[in-house]
Amino acid sequence: MNSWEEKLFKEFILSPGQHGLENGNTGSGKTTLMFWLVDGFLQARNKLPASQWETLVWFDRGKSSEILQLSRMAPVRLLIPESCNIEINFFEDENGEEVQHYEIEKIYFQDPKEVWNLLDRDHINVLCLQRFILHPSLVAPTTAKLFESLILKAMNYDLKPAGYTYSQLKGKNPRVAIFLDELNNIAPSRGQGFSGDQQAGAILQHNAEQLRSQNVRLVASSHGWRKLRPGIRSSFQFLISLRGANYPSSEQPKLYRFNRLFEKLEPGQAIISFPSKTFTDKIRIPWYGKGEDLGYIRYIGHLEPEHKPRTQKSSIGLEDLVTALKAVVSQ
Numbered sequence: 001m002n003s004w005e006e007k008l009f010k011e012f013i014l015s016p017g018q019h020g021l022e023n024g025n026t027g028s029g030k031t032t033l034m035f036w037l038v039d040g041f042l043q044a045r046n047k048l049p050a051s052q053w054e055t056l057v058w059f060d061r062g063k064s065s066e067i068l069q070l071s072r073m074a075p076v077r078l079l080i081p082e083s084c085n086i087e088i089n090f091f092e093d094e095n096g097e098e099v100q101h102y103e104i105e106k107i108y109f110q111d112p113k114e115v116w117n118l119l120d121r122d123h124i125n126v127l128c129l130q131r132f133i134l135h136p137s138l139v140a141p142t143t144a145k146l147f148e149s150l151i152l153k154a155m156n157y158d159l160k161p162a163g164y165t166y167s168q169l170k171g172k173n174p175r176v177a178i179f180l181d182e183l184n185n186i187a188p189s190r191g192q193g194f195s196g197d198q199q200a201g202a203i204l205q206h207n208a209e210q211l212r213s214q215n216v217r218l219v220a221s222s223h224g225w226r227k228l229r230p231g232i233r234s235s236f237q238f239l240i241s242l243r244g245a246n247y248p249s250s251e252q253p254k255l256y257r258f259n260r261l262f263e264k265l266e267p268g269q270a271i272i273s274f275p276s277k278t279f280t281d282k283i284r285i286p287w288y289g290k291g292e293d294l295g296y297i298r299y300i301g302h303l304e305p306e307h308k309p310r311t312q313k314s315s316i317g318l319e320d321l322v323t324a325l326k327a328v329v330s331q
């Protein structure tokens with residue numbers, strides 16, 4: 001470990017509740033960097049007592065074989081909606097044996113709110129939801145529900161992944177890191193998402209500081225600084241810039257000066273900035289692969305939007321009033 005890596009390890013990985021954000025364009029190496037950070041959290045277990053091990057939750061985007069890649073690092077627990085499934089086939093090596101990987105177990109849930117009760121410290125918990133939502137109208141309410149229940153649980157000290165001895169935690173939440181690759185899809189800035197898509201982002205933004213104080217951190221990536229809700233992007237203390245990261249001078253005057261340097265980074269090169277606004281040199285991130293050499297994965301089924309019967313309203317609600325006002329204003 002060089003001195004910058006050591007600094008990142010000490011000040012970020014070993015320090016619970018610090019949010020981190022990667023910025024870079026498509027193909028710049030964001031997902032690979034996420035694997036590297038997951039690896040960092042797993043390595044940290046060698047230095048920490050078990051009560052301080054961080055429970056890892058990975059939001060699966062359903063892209064290629066990322067889940068398989070995770071099974072190279074630690075046992076994986078897949079959390080899957082009950083009406084859906086995931087089929088995994090590992091390749092065999094020359095001796096006819098499955099290529100080496102940790103076990104992958106599956107747990108099914110009925111309601112997204114439940115997933116926070118199904119976490120386990122000793123697995124990488126992979127929340128497989130996004131890939132099963134094909135209908136855009138379903139994305140925002142489902143993710144909003146999910147984060148709402150996370151925040152309630154965190155606030156009530158009711159986040160209790162399996163694996164910890166709770167008397168050792170003295171009433172506190174254990175450390176939890178939530179990996180949100182492509183957070184800009186969950187918390188887009190205005191005009192970047194679908195209409196009505198703001199709810200989950202607003203919930204996260206409003207509670208980012210609270211989560212931090214409750215030992216829950218977000219480790220996120222975005223396709224661009226401006227693609228992310230303004231309020232949420234200012235919640236991240238650690239910023240990792242990859243190729244194409246670009247910052248406005250009004251928000252990040254120091255990073256702004258390096259926009260041209262970020263433009264020229266190669267895939268897999270990154271520059272980390274710390275809360276103190278010190279920067280690393282260009283760091284070369286190790287290559288982890290995409291898991292495609294391990295096997296293949298098939299997602300089965302999808303979630304249907306609920307068709308609520310239309311009800312006759314007897315009185316006008318606040319929502320109706322706002323809609324009506326918006327219609328008048330836009331004319």
Ligand SMILES: Nc1ncnc2c1ncn2[C@@H]1O[C@H](COP(=O)(O)OP(=O)(O)OP(=O)(O)O)[C@@H](O)[C@H]1O
Nearest residue numbers: 025026027028029030031032033267268285286287
């Ligand atoms: N650390 C690395 N070392 C070498 N090559 C890398 C590294 N990271 C990424 N690459 C190269 O860049 C490609 C894209 O990497 P990755 O999928 O991590 O990027 P991404 O930013 O997540 O892309 P996307 O926006 O498409 O999800 C890889 O297929 C690989 O060829």
Ligand SMILES: [Mg+2]
Nearest residue numbers: 030031032181
């Ligand atoms: Mg990616």
